Amino acid sequence: MRQTRSCRKIDEFAKDNLHERLRRDRKALLWKLDGLSEYDARRPLTATGTNLLGLVKHVAIVEARYFGEVFDRPSPEPLPRWQDSDGSDLWATEGETRDQIIGFYRRTWEHSDATINELPLDAPGHVPWWSEPSPNTNLFAVMAHVLVESVRHAGHADILREGLDGRTGLRAEHEKQIDEEARAAYCAKIEQAARSAAPIKA
Numbered sequence: 001m002r003q004t005r006s007c008r009k010i011d012e013f014a015k016d017n018l019h020e021r022l023r024r025d026r027k028a029l030l031w032k033l034d035g036l037s038e039y040d041a042r043r044p045l046t047a048t049g050t051n052l053l054g055l056v057k058h059v060a061i062v063e064a065r066y067f068g069e070v071f072d073r074p075s076p077e078p079l080p081r082w083q084d085s086d087g088s089d090l091w092a093t094e095g096e097t098r099d100q101i102i103g104f105y106r107r108t109w110e111h112s113d114a115t116i117n118e119l120p121l122d123a124p125g126h127v128p129w130w131s132e133p134s135p136n137t138n139l140f141a142v143m144a145h146v147l148v149e150s151v152r153h154a155g156h157a158d159i160l161r162e163g164l165d166g167r168t169g170l171r172a173e174h175e176k177q178i179d180e181e182a183r184a185a186y187c188a189k190i191e192q193a194a195r196s197a198a199p200i201k202a
Helices: 002-031 038-042 052-066 098-118 139-165 180-197
Strands: 124-126 136-138
Touching (some): 002 052, 002 098, 002 139, 038 052, 052 098, 098 139
């Protein structure tokens, strides 16, 4: 009995910890849109078309699928199919507003949170688009997977936003006044180190 109680406490700790980190990174990702023009929020910022509003849309769809149909709790909202070849889960169409995408993401949080709160960590799930190691999984594995996906794309958003206007940080209270002179000196130091380490051509 003691061992069962101890295991339950560990499970609760793990679940709460993963869930709190997921909540933190959801907010960080949305914050990267704050203060941007409609164009800057949507426009492609890399050679592969990565854009800030598209990242939010993509992560929302990922959450909706993994915490929805994987546990037979499908999202109440229609979702694009994974196999859509136009990559439309990664960018906002002309007809989609920023508010619609953000609203969908926030409603997805509610649906995901209900799944997380109502199921134990060992609750079985089935991911039909996984082939290796197995499509059969559980809530713990899915929470870890979605957290990794969210952190990865929040990191993409960090770099994209920094490239647009120099803004960095997890949330508004972490942001400091940008010291352009200090940043330039820091980058110059890194540049010098890179040049010094590069092989000298004859």
